[in-house]
Amino acid sequence: MTVQELPGAGASHRSTPPPAWRPRTDAAPLLPDPEPYRVLGTPAAEKLDPELMRRCYAELVRGRRYNAQATALTRQGRLAVYPSTVGQEACEIAAALVLEEQDWLFPSYRDTLAAVARGLDPVQALTLLRGDWHTGYDPREYRIAPLCTPLATQLPHAVGLAHAARLRGDDVVALALVGDGGTSEGDFHEALNFAAVWQAPVVFLVQNNGFAISVPLAKQTAAPTLAHKAVGYGMPGRLVDGNDIAAVHEVLSDAVRRARAGGGPTLIEAVTYRIEAHTNADDATRYRGDAEVEAWKAHDPVELLERELTARGMLDEAGIREAKEAAEAMAATLRDRMNAEPVLDPMDLFENVYAEQTGRLREQAEMLRAELDAEEQS
């Protein structure tokens, strides 16, 4: 039954809506392509920039090693928890590499690797997960917002910051990371809507790694893809193979360029997979089988790039060895630094609750001081 056939919808009842109410007719270019965009293994790879790709490769190898090291640190009890990004390194690295110095990154709790690739000191990046402080760095120094634990709540922040920068006439783009599960939260929708209405220079990158803890994408959304969500807000949606760093880098770069030029926000869905469990506290065997994991391991982001670059003569044995050695050196330093006991002063509990300490906090601080003194004496 078409609209015209509906009872009461006859032509005599209809009036032409006033012009301002007409729907936008330019939605088609906003729609994502039905297949994730790929570069590696396609003719498009011919145009790869060797220098950029070698850098991507070195970062990917370092990222993989970083993941392994951080996971090892949880086993040794050095980290309270670590949400691994094994398999997702291409998204993490590309997100860090496409930003200029003055741009901002808004990571979720899973995105330590993106923060480190952007230049954050790895030990500072792990402070939250080690449990000594909530955020181990000054966000303004690195232009990296605090790793965000409540899902999707960092997205409106990214919009606001980008908007403020534009109001001030600054050339700043904000790139916000979120998981597939996070796209269900109200904050995700509100952020996208604000960004589109304000034409804010923001890029949203959804890392669709298949699961929100145990819940698969099919139970999360009925949309054809997460990238389709963009259209409803009036921004372009892009679908990309999240394990193909050349593709992710290109799609992100386009979106960043567009945002910088005043073209407004973009929503990008990177299709990837979480190879390891949600965190070390999760038992992934309860909700997924080995076959699925193995199939994704065969589409590994590090191997995809390595294969392409060696086939094209852009990378040789020496280059591979060099990347691995640099990664090992990073891991060794990280291990040593993380093995040093953090020195904490319990009295810091009362610092930075307010710009000026309140009387009540001073009282509570005195109480703790007395307890600590008594402990020392006994």
Place this chain on the structure above:
Amino acid sequence: MAQALQRAMRDAMAQDPTVHVMGEDVGTLGGVFRITDGLAKEFGEERCTDTPLAEAGILGAAVGMAMYGLRPVVEMQFDAFAYPAFEQLISHVAKMRNRTRGAMPLPITIRVPYGGGIGGVEHHSDSSEAYYAATPGLHVVTPATVEDAYGLLRASIASDDPVVFLEPKRLYWSKAQWDPAAPAAVPGIGKALVRRTGASATLITYGPSLPVCLEAAEAAREEGWDLEVVDLRSLVPFDEETVMASVRRTGRAVVVHEANGFAGPGAEIVARIQEKCFHHLEAPVLRVTGFDIPYPPPMLEKHHLPGVDRILDTVARLQWEN
């Protein structure tokens, strides 16, 4: 305790087909704490549902389901992740009976794992009970023992009013023996219990702080203090009778909880005691609470949480002169 909570939902679902469990990861995974383990298998995914990841959506949908005659039991994954649902909770869940002049009660149980002491990173250890207790229209209960976990959850699901059911997550794995065949010891929502009788002062507490208070009461014997310990079990309604009777007997009281002190539940309890038992008091009523700071990182939480020593130091100050 985890097992008792799971059993309570199972029994309620078996008895009443309108009971529906829903939340993030509650189905296949059985919840991140495994409290809903097996329910989806036994009752099907329609009655134990993995929802999309959206707390406002979960609770808002539960409102609609309850409007249509179901009894939703909603799981919020962690204390601090319930906050997106506050709009639904405060504007609708708490007020629907009142707004509709009694025509539309909402029998929703909202299970919230809460509190610290498990080494969780930020946003995983909040004690949010004061927000709930400050909202008229909500019941707020919190079990401290395995028996109460079962009995109180059954009573909450059976209640025709919305109940915020706070689960002290550090007691999930308590090793206490429990006989599921034994009848529930809980007479319903709103009754406190004297867990330990004593003559020289009353410790008033609930949830995660109960075991700490019982330990402190044992330790206090050496100092010559014979402490009574009252477990509130329900913050709203507040069992004035049991609390006042105890304070009248002992003449001295300390309220203990790990939530922040300022405008925390203890402030209300102390005020009521001063109002009702002023003439029986031998000393001011004191509080031992968490500091008035955002919940600290795991490496420092032991300094924030009320421990035995801090309780004993405070009890010593009840030797009031002038």
